[in-house]
Amino acid sequence: MGTIAVVGASLAGLHAAEALRAGTGDAPGHDGQLVVVDASPTLPPDRPPLSKQVLSGEWDLAQAKVPLADRLDELGLDLRLGTAATSLSPAGGDGRTLTLSDGTELSVEGVVLATGGAVRHLPGPQLGGVHSIRTGEDVTALLADLDAGPSRVVVVGAGFIGAEAAATCRGRGLEVTMLEAAAAPMERVLPGEVGAFVADLHRDQGVDVRLGTGVERLEAGDDGRVRAVHLADGTVVQADVVVVGIGVVPQVDWLAGSDLELRNGVLCDSTMLAGPRVVACGDVACWPNPHFGEEMRVEHWENAVEQGGHAGRRLLDELAGRPGTPFAPVPWFWSDQYDRKIQLAGRPTATDEFVLVDGTVEERRFAALFRRGDRCTAVLGVNRPRHVMQARMQLAQSLAWDDAAALFAPKD
Numbered sequence: 001m002g003t004i005a006v007v008g009a010s011l012a013g014l015h016a017a018e019a020l021r022a023g024t025g026d027a028p029g030h031d032g033q034l035v036v037v038d039a040s041p042t043l044p045p046d047r048p049p050l051s052k053q054v055l056s057g058e059w060d061l062a063q064a065k066v067p068l069a070d071r072l073d074e075l076g077l078d079l080r081l082g083t084a085a086t087s088l089s090p091a092g093g094d095g096r097t098l099t100l101s102d103g104t105e106l107s108v109e110g111v112v113l114a115t116g117g118a119v120r121h122l123p124g125p126q127l128g129g130v131h132s133i134r135t136g137e138d139v140t141a142l143l144a145d146l147d148a149g150p151s152r153v154v155v156v157g158a159g160f161i162g163a164e165a166a167a168t169c170r171g172r173g174l175e176v177t178m179l180e181a182a183a184a185p186m187e188r189v190l191p192g193e194v195g196a197f198v199a200d201l202h203r204d205q206g207v208d209v210r211l212g213t214g215v216e217r218l219e220a221g222d223d224g225r226v227r228a229v230h231l232a233d234g235t236v237v238q239a240d241v242v243v244v245g246i247g248v249v250p251q252v253d254w255l256a257g258s259d260l261e262l263r264n265g266v267l268c269d270s271t272m273l274a275g276p277r278v279v280a281c282g283d284v285a286c287w288p289n290p291h292f293g294e295e296m297r298v299e300h301w302e303n304a305v306e307q308g309g310h311a312g313r314r315l316l317d318e319l320a321g322r323p324g325t326p327f328a329p330v331p332w333f334w335s336d337q338y339d340r341k342i343q344l345a346g347r348p349t350a351t352d353e354f355v356l357v358d359g360t361v362e363e364r365r366f367a368a369l370f371r372r373g374d375r376c377t378a379v380l381g382v383n384r385p386r387h388v389m390q391a392r393m394q395l396a397q398s399l400a401w402d403d404a405a406a407l408f409a410p411k412d
């Protein structure tokens with residue numbers, strides 16, 4: 001057997017590697033060389049705790065381990081950390097060439113792309129005191145600034161990661177301002193009721209939430225550190241720490257010379273095959289999910305785990321000349337803010353109708369279904385895990401609105 005390479009040693013890449021070794025049930029796993037490369041000099045951390053337990057000080061960074069971190073020896077990986085993939089040759093003959101940042105040219109029979117996303121930065125020079133939360137190094141630097149006792153933290157962006165950072169900083173007793181350029185948090189992707197709930201949840205806790213105003217520029221002091229944020233509406237917010245949570249971009253630039261289609265990440269078919277002998281998974285992969293009849297790229301933890309496994313098995317099928325099976329999950333996501341667990345399953349859009357099925361938004365504990373015509377597209381729960389799990393299982397069977405609504409209809 002030849003060499004298979006996995007690019008990205010984080011959640012999706014390691015789960016693909018595990019599946020490559022395990023096999024498919026019908027067929028044995030890969031017992032040849034399995035090279036796993038990652039640009040990071042250390043094994044990437046499990047990312048969800050970074051904005052929660054690690055940022056709050058409850059956990060050390062070392063406790064944020066991806067699930068397979070303790071099984072690397074058992075999987076027999078040729079793990080090359082601090083090594084980036086720099087190019088992938090187009091398909092040809094019986095393999096491809098993967099070029100690495102140390103100059104190595106690997107001849108591989110198959111490749112898994114699991115390069116995730118890189119954070120977006122605000123335009124302008126990089127100032128001290130301005131942070132993102134993606135890597136272990138990011139959170140270590142942010143913690144050092146928080147431990148110094150800043151008088152105010154400004155969070156730019158009220159998406160889930162920004163909102164978690166605001167909640168965790170507030171939980172540390174810090175003064176926090178959360179800025180959002182849109183009129184409501186997550187306005188582009190979720191119905192307005194959800195954004196209004198998130199804004200109110202933070203206001204309840206004393207966060208200064210400012211909506212509908214973008215950042216014009218950051219002002220630095222003589223020491224090169226940020227000292228104020230100038231907003232597009234002309235106001236100025238003093239800040240000695242700024243946390244930027246304005247999304248990620250899929251890491252695909254290095255694939256420019258390959259034969260793969262790079263559109264909203266690496267475009268795959270419904271089975272996660274991106275091209276001959278290449279699969280993709282996790283935050284970097286875009287694919288038509290047949291269950292929703294929609295092309296999607298999903299930046300959720302559980303998707304990286306499941307899609308990683310699926311992509312590994314798909315590559316084994318590809319190399320054996322077997323057709324793959326479609327990847328058709330109901331995406332699922334959670335976020336912890338204060339003492340609220342927010343869970344979302346499905347694929348909502350901003351224009352879906354928000355239909356409350358349990359609790360009230362005012363008491364910040366509720367379950368809601370999202371309706372688009374005769375379809376139920378998603379379920380959202382705030383401290384309502386049972387409702388979310390029930391609806392999620394239903395959505396996996398059928399997206400019919402009547403079926404989902406019947407779950408929560410009053411019983412006689």
Ligand SMILES: Cc1cc2nc3c(=O)[nH]c(=O)nc-3n(C[C@H](O)[C@H](O)[C@H](O)COP(=O)(O)OP(=O)(O)OC[C@H]3O[C@@H](n4cnc5c(N)ncnc54)[C@H](O)[C@@H]3O)c2cc1C
Nearest residue numbers: 008010011012039047048084085115116282283299300301
């Ligand atoms: C702070 C934070 C909190 C989160 N909280 C939640 C949550 O509560 N719930 C939830 O569902 N999801 C959450 N997520 C999202 C979840 O963690 C991600 O969806 C998941 O980590 C994606 O895994 P991945 O393996 O696809 O990509 P990544 O984890 O981004 O890993 C990609 C890896 O590829 C490497 N790489 C990139 N380019 C190259 C290259 N050219 N060569 C070699 N290596 C390369 C990178 O160094 C990186 O290690 C959170 C994410 C963050 C950042």
